[in-house]
Amino acid sequence: xxxxxxxxxxxxxxxxxxxxxxxxxxxxxxxxxxxxxxxxxxxxxxxxxxxxxxxxxxxxxxxxxxxxxxxxxxxxxxxxxxxxxxxxxxxxxxxxxxxxxxxxxxxxxxxxxxxxxxxxxxxxxxxxxxxxxxxxxxxxxxxxxxxxxxxxxxxxxxxxxxxxxxxxxxxxxxxxxxxxxxxxxxxxxxxxxxxxxxxxxxxxxxxxxxxxxxxxxxx
Numbered sequence: 001x002x003x004x005x006x007x008x009x010x011x012x013x014x015x016x017x018x019x020x021x022x023x024x025x026x027x028x029x030x031x032x033x034x035x036x037x038x039x040x041x042x043x044x045x046x047x048x049x050x051x052x053x054x055x056x057x058x059x060x061x062x063x064x065x066x067x068x069x070x071x072x073x074x075x076x077x078x079x080x081x082x083x084x085x086x087x088x089x090x091x092x093x094x095x096x097x098x099x100x101x102x103x104x105x106x107x108x109x110x111x112x113x114x115x116x117x118x119x120x121x122x123x124x125x126x127x128x129x130x131x132x133x134x135x136x137x138x139x140x141x142x143x144x145x146x147x148x149x150x151x152x153x154x155x156x157x158x159x160x161x162x163x164x165x166x167x168x169x170x171x172x173x174x175x176x177x178x179x180x181x182x183x184x185x186x187x188x189x190x191x192x193x194x195x196x197x198x199x200x201x202x203x204x205x206x207x208x209x210x211x212x213x214x215x216x217x218x219x
Contacts, residue, residue, distance in 0.1 A: 008185035108141035
């Protein structure tokens with residue numbers, strides 16, 4: 001593992017220890033965020049499966065109503081009726097925070113359901129078909145919200161996982177190896193200084209003893 005390019009000094013050791021503590025705390029927080037994202041995605045996936053099943057059921061019902069109405073009234077009659085319908089539906093878009101991530105919140109408000117065609121030349125299958133397709137529109141909005149939210153959370157989970165891996169396998173080991181190298185370097189310098197001082201002391205003691213044994217004569 002490559003070491004950081006820093007001098008093996010006490011100040012470098014203190015700075016690296018501080019940075020290592022911050023990196024370790026960041027790693028812990030990112031792991032917690034990752035777990036939270038995974039749990040939220042799993043929860044939303046369960047909801048998405050339920051919505052998908054409901055969507056398929058409503059879609060099946062809506063197209064079955066369409067086929068019945070076509071068989072009873074014909075395509076030309078349906079086209080004439082459809083061209084005269086003017087429903088106003090509102091789709092509002094807001095944002096909310098899910099697991100710390102801004103995600104969309106869609107609200108589909110269906111327009112007031114009122115008869116917009118005469119009873120002549122139409123029957124109840126047209127009314128049922130209109131109700132079924134309006135119900136389908138509402139659930140499509142819910143599905144779009146869920147799928148977009150899951151995609152955004154999955155993208156954030158991928159980013160978080162990359163940061164966790166970088167801290168766990170690169171940054172933290174680099175800091176630890178560098179600190180180990182600095183500690184060994186400082187210990188080596190301390191031992192070298194100790195032996196140097198010991199040798200100097202031994203030499204000074206020897207000179208003192210020699211001076212006592214052969215005192216200098218004063219004329």
